Amino acid sequence: MQQPDGRRERRPGCRSARVRRGIVSLLLVTLMVALTGCGGVPSTKGYLAEDREAGWLNDISYLEKTLPQVHKNLYFHLSEQEFHRQLEELKQKVPDYSDEQIEIALSVILAGIGDSHTGSNIGSEYRYPLELHWFAEGIYIMGTSTEYQELLNARIITLNGKKIEAAAAALRPILAGANASWFKTQVVYYLTIPGVLKYFGLSQADEIELDVELENGRRQTVKMEPVSYKDYVAAEQPAGPVPLYRSRPDENYWYEYLEDQKVVYLNYSSCRQMRDKPFEIFAKEFWNFVQNHEVDQLVLDIRENRGGISTILDPFIKEVKDSRFNRQVKLYVIIGKDTFSSAVLNAISLKQKTKAYFVGEATGGEPNHYGEVKQFKLPNTEITIRYSTKYFHWVDQDINTLDPDKVIEETFAAYREGTDPVLEWIVKQN
Helix, strand or coil, X not given: CECCCCCECCCCCCCCCCCCCHHHHHHHHHHHHHHHCCCCCCCCCCCCCCCHHHXXXXXXXXXXXXXXXXXXXXXXXXXXXHHHHHXXXXXXXXXXCCHHHHHHXXXXXXXXXXXXXXXXXXXXXXXXXXXXXEECCEEEEEEEEHHHHHHXXXXXXXXXXXXXXXXXXXXXXXXXXXXXXXXXXXXXXHCCXXXXXXXXXXXXXXXXXXXXXXXXXXXXXXXXXXXXXXHCCECCCCCCCCCHHHCCCCCCEEEEEEHHHCEEEEEECXXXXXXXXXXXXXXXXXXXXXXXXXXXXXXXXXCCCCCECHHHHHHHHHHHHCCCCCCCCCEEEEECCCCCCHHHHHHHHHHHHCCCEEEECCCCCCCCEEEEEEEEECCCCCCEEEEEEEEECCXXXXXXXXXXXXXXXXXXXXXXXXXXXXXXXXHHCC
8 A cells, every 4th residue: 555755655654652661662762762863852751641631632742842842943933832733732632532533633633733754654454455646637547456456547636525625625734734735635645545535525435436537448436444464465467558757666766778769768767876876886887888889868757756855866966967968858867756855855956066958747755845854753652753853945036946948748648559648759859
């Protein structure tokens, strides 16, 4: 099933809400702090509780004390007064709310801070057997269980009688800090959680009704129950053509020589080192290849890069700046909705230091943003809280995304055909 950061995982995160006890919890939290380097996180001693209600109240109080201490600038958007008011209001609801409702409400409060790197994930053992993706044409079912095999690649029209786009918009508070692009990549995860749909009034029961348009164009209404990850058996996606940029999903960086077009295409899908080939070695091999082949264009693709360590690419950007490709129609950068965090920093650096022409869609990440994430756990429920420790200011404009010079949207039609209109457009400019 689908995780909130877009990863596909057959065993989605499942957290028991029972209260943890005694020294075991304290040792676990202490170990977490040591591993993540969360210096300055207050001790959990004194917050551990024996019963469910006290545990939640203490966890909310611990969050209320800790997050302002460790975050770089917690009140840059949401006022201190409002932050404390919302948490106090949640405390009053603890006796009447289920564990899941409290968890969702807490996530909404954290989203309201306005920092897309700060927050908590919502775990649920039971989810609808749906893996969704938002294309230009709408929201499509890209994965499901064997029971609903015929729904693969269907477009969802309505959810419980509500247009799917309107249903997605109703979940905006849980992604309050996300820009329009990042919202589209993330909301599809929350649409699969029964508790979230109930919390926002999109359903009253576990069973939902979907009106879909099948791949053959036929309309169909389907009733669907949530399933446990233990019982989830994925339907097989029929084999089909795959575009170049999706051809090597297990590699963080790689390149391909398009000999007929005299183009070198470099895919940089994660700002993380590969153990068997550090980027420094990869870059040397890349430039050696370029020097020994006839190359007219250099294309750098970061449309699916959700970040990591931004500095890995810095030496490469400098080499690009000093290369013969740093000219119009010779250097292209592909960006998209999944370009986030450190990848956006790399994109901004390329924008400022080179003459690269940007193609694709507006980035999911903001040019100026809080990041460099650390985390801590709440003492009793052990919910992980992510928080930002640094502010990145790269542009003077008040913008929440990096727009491409040439907009080419990601379409379902291209996905099914296995084509890449973005790269196709670029090579025609040669």
